[in-house]
Amino acid sequence: MTDQPLVGLEADLYAEELKRRLDALDVLCKTVEPGKRRGTNLHIHTNESFSVFRSPTEAVWQAAREGVAVFGINDHYTCAGHDEFRRACEIARLPATFSMEAIAMDREAEADGRLTNDPGNPGRTYLCAKGVTRIPPDDSVPMQNLNRIRAALDRRHRDMSQKLREFLQETAGLPGPDWDEVVALTPRGNVTERHIAKAAAIWVRNFAISRGLELAEAVPRCFHVEPTGFDEVTLQNFIRSKLLKVGGPCYVEETPEAFLSIDEMRDLFLGFGAIPTYPVLANPVTDGERDIHALMDRLESINIFALEVIPARNTKERLAEVIEAARERSWPVFNGTEHNTPSPAPLLAELSLDPDFLPWFKSSAAVLLGHHKLVANGQPGFVGAEGKPSISDAGVRLDHFV
Incomplete structure (x- = not known):
């Protein structure tokens, strides 16, 4: 072949x-x-x-x-x-x-x-x-605990996405990617920080094209930080570290519901x-x-x-x-x-x-x-x-x- x-x-x-x-x-x-x-x-x-x-x-x-x-x-x-x-x-x-x-x-x-x-x-x-x-069945303790964690993480990622959307509205004059655009990057809605960063990378590339800008101009304008590179991997990692991590403008701390104790997590896995x-x-x-x-x-x-x-x-x-x-x-x-x-x-x-x-x-x-x-x-x-x-x-x- x-x-x-x-x-x-x-x-x-x-x-x-x-x-x-x-x-x-x-x-x-x-x-x-x-x-x-x-x-x-x-x-x-x-x-x-x-x-x-x-x-x-x-x-x-x-x-x-x-x-x-x-x-x-x-x-x-x-x-x-x-x-x-x-x-x-x-x-x-x-x-x-x-x-x-x-x-x-x-x-x-x-x-x-x-x-x-x-x-x-x-x-x-x-x-x-x-x-x-x-x-395990949906009504079991292990599955209920897992679903509780997922729900807490989902709320956090929704909040982060909204903060990113508002941040880009302020810096670029256009709202950033909405939640549906982030979810569309997943097969079943299991969103992570990296999906939010990927959605932002796609957004800024489209923004640059629509404004006739080089990416080297668009990224600092939108994110207020000089990037370390413009390939897809570097750009996504840059966005995640500068915007979504602790100290970044779009960071949201996890709530206690996002974590089980080690004993509880062990029992979940055994389930x-x-x-x-x-x-x-x-x-x-x-x-x-x-x-x-x-x-x-x-x-x-x-x-x-x-x-x-x-x-x-x-x-x-x-x-x-x-x-x-x-x-x-x-x-x-x-x-x-x-x-x-x-x-x-x-x-x-x-x-x-x-x-x-x-x-x-x-x-x-x-x-x-x-x-x-x-x-x-x-x-x-x-x-x-x-x-x-x-x-x-x-x-x-x-x-x-x-």
Whole structure:
């Protein structure tokens, strides 16, 4: 097949119709020479939250091309992309995992001003539900809590969008993008700060064209700040950092309803039949993570027995420290790349393939795949209903899944 038809098929990977996306992937996968599958990536975002990927199917196509051995979706606050991701991975014959990410609040750390795995906000703690095996009913406590968080975030993003609209009215003489324009950038209305920034970037480009201005003139005029660049990625990141973050003119603080406690978030994840997992920031080193063994002691005391890393952000020395501590306790360490920005990047980071780490990442991926399979067959997964490992003997725990 020539390059031209391939380009057309690749555009179909983010077509509006799901069948068209999957049909395009089916044809494209037949053009890939069977090769060695190398590393694992169990944490990528899709357009169901925010991502460089315009559909879960498009993400799977990159994974098929790059030889990913096990691939995992991990969107913020939603499992809406799981079905498409599953179907796409089946077409690509790619073992798949299904997860979700959310932010909890460690109230003690917040009060002490201590950072955990959010380097800019004391107490805020990212957690992942690795290996979602069920969607709880709408009237269940886990789903009610998730919907409460979503509603609080939705109100915040509406307020931010309105502030942006009014800000641009003042600076440029025209109202900025409205809420409907922001929502139109999402498949199901799961708006994030990045969608607001993207809508603003689209708006300022259109403003420049309508006024006959160069973008270099329009951006400072509209935003009152000199940009660092004008490519799409740089512009979106610039808008987000200067307008939407703390201190920016369109910033809106989250309300308490946007956060559960860590215990509550753990229970929410268990309600989804998942493994509650702590993503280690690792670099930069925060006070809450400085002593990795003390961190794991605390996690164990609240029934969290799994870690995750984003190796592209870490030094080899720090990653080695995290993985060695996990080995000592027979904890899985899942790895990924996130891909939750407009920037394209490989799915297999250099340190993900490092021979010092790859075996543990593969074993951890086997744990997650095994968790999915066992629960689907009515057997206990990696953790039980309270979050404790279903196999109490740490010495044989991971071998059960590998």
